[in-house]
Amino acid sequence: MAFQYLTNIPLEQAKNDYLAALTEQGFAAETETIPAGSSCGRMTAVPVYAVICAPHYPASAMDGIALQASVTFGAGETTPVTLTTDQFQVVDTGDPIPDDCDAVVMIEDVIYQEDGTVRLYAPAAPWQHIRQIGEDICAGEMILPSGMEISPAAIGAMIAGGVMEVEVLKKPVVGIIPTGDEIVPPTSDPAPGDILEFNSSIFSAMLTRWDAVPKVYPIVKDVREDIKNTLAQALSECDIVLLNAGSSAGREDFSAEVIRELGEVLYHGIAIKPGKPAILGYQGKKPVLGVPGYPVSGIIVLEELLKPLLDAWYRLAGGHVETVTATLSRNVVSGLKYQEYVRVRMGQVGDRIMATPLNRGSGVVSSFMKADGLLTIPQGVEGYEAGQPVEVKLLRPREELSRTLVMIGSHDPLLDEVCDLLHASDPTLFMSSTHVGSMGGIMAVRRGETHAAGIHLLNETDGTYNTAYLKRYFPQGGVRLVECVGRTQGLMITPGNPKNIQGIADLTQPGLRYVNRQKGSGTRILIDYLCRKEGIDTAGIYGYDREEFTHTSVAAQIASGTADAGMGIYSAAKLYDLDFVPVCMEQYDLLIPDTVWDTEVVQRLIGVLKSDAFRARIEALGGYEVKAPGTVREHL
């Protein structure tokens, strides 16, 4: 059978049914007894009662002398009482109170006489400066109820109360089995077709954060018996097992069959995207989760289906989810059949928090790294429109959003360096950049979605850069054009230039594979203009409709041999050791609206642009002309 159809169970139903089935089977936390001193962050399994009192003896609360209060009665400013050496005893803080004493006088109030006697000018109240037995904790008192996380102070209270060991919920051991013929251990030199096995590293990190213990098994090839044997082994060694990859309906997907052979499959196919091919299985009380191979799908499945199991293990109600209302910067379309998760970048520009959808590919793990939030589009909803307010689950602290410089516009590798310098200059500041091309940047500024936009737009009539577009798109003014750098545009070419490309005119030669930038990018506008000027029909350039979003990704295609040439900046060609035919020098500037000019993030950006550190980084990249970055070229 080429492929099989999966079920499409709504997430809530799947979760509830799964937990109910597992609970029925006896899925529950085991407990273990560990030393109290190393129990921080663990969860008590039973109430903890004090065994001894703290203090466990009446102790002096001060440095001073212990005595019977009654011998001091009547002492006053003019009627001091003198005590002989047998009437008091010197005590330090923490010393036991002698049996016949019931008060302590502070050393500061004791006047020593030559003969060793002491004089007091005030009476002592009975029980003063004595820490009574059990002042802190009484034996038999409940120190902690069950189901409580143990804090550092609770460790102190337990030990003070004579509790040396504590019964806590065991951390569940979660086995991770990576499977697949094409999966290889992480390497920086993989062969084509090799897929690096990094899911188990991501999952392990997530599990550790969730107080579970990951146990990663070696990669298993797509051989049914091998998968079955490894799963059987993991089930004998772990409390929960994740069978990674092989859960979709492709040619070699044995996961569901193997789980069914060793246990039960409750559902195969959940109405979420990404994550649909998840398998909810179990053997006895042990859950076996079939996790899709794509990393983004895997992360979602762990969040939505594994985390509730861990919460049940720890008898938690599930973590508090912090959400924020954000404004969508683009339309987001979703299928009616699934609950869809969209990773979004967020930034606060003025009063509004903007949310920009990131690449929705399931394989794009960097999108999860870059994401500030997760937008959930429920099953049955077709999507949301740009400008619409949406509830977004926060993936980083709310306050960081208001301290993030948002850059939406044209791509340049120097933005990475600006990001690093900005954060280094003040670790509470962050930068989030999205590459949508120069025209996209102008539109984002107009909509008030960004603090700054990198642009490099040629005015064809006079050969100037950027200023003409300002007047056209901001007739009311309200923006500044801040000088950044001059940079060399040209053709990036396979090293050695085997196809002997000398200029734009050579791009139409038969067999040559070009790779282009997306429409609206300054570089696309440049190549369109150059072709028009030289009378070249772009329909004759193979690959002219193959669009990449950054200079580096164009360079990467050429470096890998899947394209022969592409337009881009010198620094990108240099990064990939490509040949380069310079075409022109262009001005790359930053467009900044007046409304955010005086904000801390923007002023810090200007400071970075003007710094020597920025100049040094730019020189290391190569191909740039640096004059006076950070100065305002134009203020409309």
Added chain:
Amino acid sequence: MAFQYLTNIPLEQAKNDYLAALTEQGFAAETETIPAGSSCGRMTAVPVYAVICAPHYPASAMDGIALQASVTFGAGETTPVTLTTDQFQVVDTGDPIPDDCDAVVMIEDVIYQEDGTVRLYAPAAPWQHIRQIGEDICAGEMILPSGMEISPAAIGAMIAGGVMEVEVLKKPVVGIIPTGDEIVPPTSDPAPGDILEFNSSIFSAMLTRWDAVPKVYPIVKDVREDIKNTLAQALSECDIVLLNAGSSAGREDFSAEVIRELGEVLYHGIAIKPGKPAILGYQGKKPVLGVPGYPVSGIIVLEELLKPLLDAWYRLAGGHVETVTATLSRNVVSGLKYQEYVRVRMGQVGDRIMATPLNRGSGVVSSFMKADGLLTIPQGVEGYEAGQPVEVKLLRPREELSRTLVMIGSHDPLLDEVCDLLHASDPTLFMSSTHVGSMGGIMAVRRGETHAAGIHLLNETDGTYNTAYLKRYFPQGGVRLVECVGRTQGLMITPGNPKNIQGIADLTQPGLRYVNRQKGSGTRILIDYLCRKEGIDTAGIYGYDREEFTHTSVAAQIASGTADAGMGIYSAAKLYDLDFVPVCMEQYDLLIPDTVWDTEVVQRLIGVLKSDAFRARIEALGGYEVKAPGTVREHL
């Protein structure tokens, strides 16, 4: 010299000067290179750039066939294109795209013919369903800037980008040296005068939470050379050293002298309370902090003086402090000389968050465990008045406060059991109880500070319990009296009853040591009444002014031999195996205002009282009479 005076440097100045001095000496994070796969939560030391592209080859994004898009041009519903087996190649998701192909058609759209050829009813767009090289990450791209915490997804991105190792900030190793002749390792059977060494366990837990590595040295006696040698060893092995105890001005406090011999002391004595005797020293670039011996002082000193050093190490701006505005339930008086830290219990009753100061003793470690917040009274401020709104630093999540049942009133060990049962019934619910006696409970209800108050108040005229007080203190009504339990009050007596105590009248015998409860407690009101009734002058009872706040702490004094008798309930006597002379049976009920009756926490409390589990716990405690707990006895 009996004692020496310390300096009294304001905290901010001390912190800033210390950090400046250390920075001058070269205090800064070291870096280390670790596997990317186990770097979760660590902080990047330098920017991380991708080494390879991800994907590193053009990959199929679908299960289907790869082909040249041009061969499908013209295909339509009525004009299918047939491809021979040499014109396409079957690919699974993730497979490399063959060199001469530029598109993938999904398996669902492919119609296989008997002869192995396939038929397509729609044209393929070039580059469709192909994951281009670098779609996720391009080689040379910055994956993470420096100074960023590594997330699980970032681990995936690094490995996908060919980064197998990452340079991170080393975790600082912090040496902890416990000192003192009276300090002994944790034990549940200490001798009088022994002080259990649990500070290093508390500090270790705090350090681990702050991403430092604790290294605890064996306890050192108060011998100057031993302390000096251990400090020298710790300085050679650690990045930071904490010298615990011996930092005040007592008889055997060598800390400051020893630090001065091995390095420098910047300040000895900071204007904070608790924590005043802290020592801010260093040897070269390594901080040596003299930490006071009392656990509460130690926690404050670590929070206020060590944490800023760790933040500097990690180049952090310092954690975001979440505060909340709360209403003080009592006056808090503070000295003008210090910045004082007061641990408070908090609870939301109605709209207001109430803050009740906890025991301010520096030795009372349980107060830090019970604290929900920390109130700071600045230097130069004399304190705050009850009813005044104050800013309190939260020590647990804000949302937990609104899910906490607040109980202020009379003490009974059964409250611990209620707390455990309540949390077990719903892990999102908590209970916070404060023991201020029955009259204190009535006042707390009147002021709207508590959800419920335990009371047992005898009406002397008719021998009834509680109801008479309701009418007296709530003439307007608005409260319910909820039945809880009957309990046996009596005299708790040294086991074996060596002083032959048969009743109240025996308490005046010479040499007998009584221990009392605080004024306003129901038990105190009872003993006062009984003495009056029997014509006993309480001035003739030794220890009648020695006041404890709970039944268990009275029992603890008798069990330890520092008192011979005290009034209390049977369950407390049983807990400590004391002899017991029953005096009367009394009614312990809960007073609950109507305003909170319908809240989730109160209704859950009623549910617990009515449960079989509660009945079982009460029976295990002993000495109670359980009829219909949870029913409303009286509604005014």
